[in-house]
Amino acid sequence: MRDYNHSILEGVHLTIGQTPMVRLSRLTRGLAGDIYAKLEYFNPGFSKKDRIALKIVEIAEQDGSLLPGQTVVELTSGNTGTGLAIVCAVKGYKFVAVMSRGNSVERARMMKALGAEVVLVDQAPSSVPGQVSGEDIALVEQETERIVLERGAFRAHQFQHPGSLLAHEEHTAEEIWSQTGGEFDVFLDFAGSGGTFAGCAKRLRELNPAIRCYLVEPAGAPKLAGGSVTNPNHRLQGGGYNMELPLVDRSLITGFLTVDDEEAMEAARRLAREEGIFAGFSSGANAAAALKLLREREKGARIVMSVNDSGLKYLSTDLYE
Ligand SMILES: Cc1ncc(COP(=O)(O)O)c(C=O)c1O
Numbered sequence: 480m481r482d483y484n485h486s487i488l489e490g491v492h493l494t495i496g497q498t499p500m501v502r503l504s505r506l507t508r509g510l511a512g513d514i515y516a517k518l519e520y521f522n523p524g525f526s527k528k529d530r531i532a533l534k535i536v537e538i539a540e541q542d543g544s545l546l547p548g549q550t551v552v553e554l555t556s557g558n559t560g561t562g563l564a565i566v567c568a569v570k571g572y573k574f575v576a577v578m579s580r581g582n583s584v585e586r587a588r589m590m591k592a593l594g595a596e597v598v599l600v601d602q603a604p605s606s607v608p609g610q611v612s613g614e615d616i617a618l619v620e621q622e623t624e625r626i627v628l629e630r631g632a633f634r635a636h637q638f639q640h641p642g643s644l645l646a647h648e649e650h651t652a653e654e655i656w657s658q659t660g661g662e663f664d665v666f667l668d669f670a671g672s673g674g675t676f677a678g679c680a681k682r683l684r685e686l687n688p689a690i691r692c693y694l695v696e697p698a699g700a701p702k703l704a705g706g707s708v709t710n711p712n713h714r715l716q717g718g719g720y721n722m723e724l725p726l727v728d729r730s731l732i733t734g735f736l737t738v739d740d741e742e743a744m745e746a747a748r749r750l751a752r753e754e755g756i757f758a759g760f761s762s763g764a765n766a767a768a769a770l771k772l773l774r775e776r777e778k779g780a781r782i783v784m785s786v787n788d789s790g791l792k793y794l795s796t797d798l799y800e
Pocket residue numbers: 526528556558559669670671672673674675676716717718759761762787788
């Protein structure tokens with residue numbers, strides 16, 4: 480773990496990463512096997528997406544695609560935007576976050592507080608308020624590109640920028656390896672951009688080719704598994720966008736899992752009640768998927784999952800009502 484006791488850091492961006500890992504022994508009571516949860520809400524923006532925000536900006540500074548004084552723009556469900564708002568504040572870039580109105584209001588508030596300009600895009604007429612669909616994302620994408628052109632901005636492009644994968648390959652995966660001493664069998668993740676899954680699966684498989692990597696999708700939209708998409712409107716904010724993911728190398732996927740809204744919410748509530756871990760919908764999806772594996776396909780396995788962000792980001796929803 481990072482040692483904060485012997486130095487003064489030159490900016491809050493230097494606290495990104497090196498998050499703790501906790502064994503979920505209360506959640507797994509009565510089941511053979513283990514779940515190890517990496518607590519990504521310990522990042523300064525309270526989510527794992529701080530990692531990619533820093534990595535993308537650092538790479539762009541190095542390769543000259545982001546110039547001093549240039550504006551940074553990104554399409555975000557809130558967490559990448561919060562990470563970018565923090566990194567841009569510290570490094571002195573203006574940041575514009577483009578987000579669907581379907582995402583929770585805490586996120587927009589937090590980005591604004593961090594100095595970002597937040598552009599909210601109306602949901603598609605067929606979408607359900609609070610449930611961001613692929614169609615909604617397509618609308619946000621259009622608006623994002625328009626703003627990038629208008630402002631001559633640098634677009635972070637979390638769905639395709641190599642930094643989205645490298646942050647996890649070089650850091651998250653290495654941390655997982657060192658925290659577990661390599662003693663685990665399974666990694667799983669609910670995919671948004673798929674950067675966490677792709678980066679971690681790549682590095683962890685290099686370190687131990689026997690590690691099995693499962694990709695988690697919403698029950699009504701198992702797009703990457705090739706299943707039929709019956710309900711693209713789900714509540715698992717941050718992922719399950721029902722689209723192809725350029726960052727994900729399919730050869731790293733051992734298998735697919737699906738989780739429905741209720742299972743994810745129940746698991747998030749159990750994380751809070753039983754483990755004292757206050758997290759969001761997608762963390763609940765990961766925990767529900769890990770429990771399913773222990774009950775079915777991976778009895779007795781040691782499973783690593785990410786707790787992606789803080790439950791504080793969902794107080795306006797009924798997750799913890
Ligand atoms: C809360 C939350 N969970 C999961 C994800 C998905 O992570 P990734 O983009 O690495 O697949 C995101 C991404 O924005 C997120 O904000």
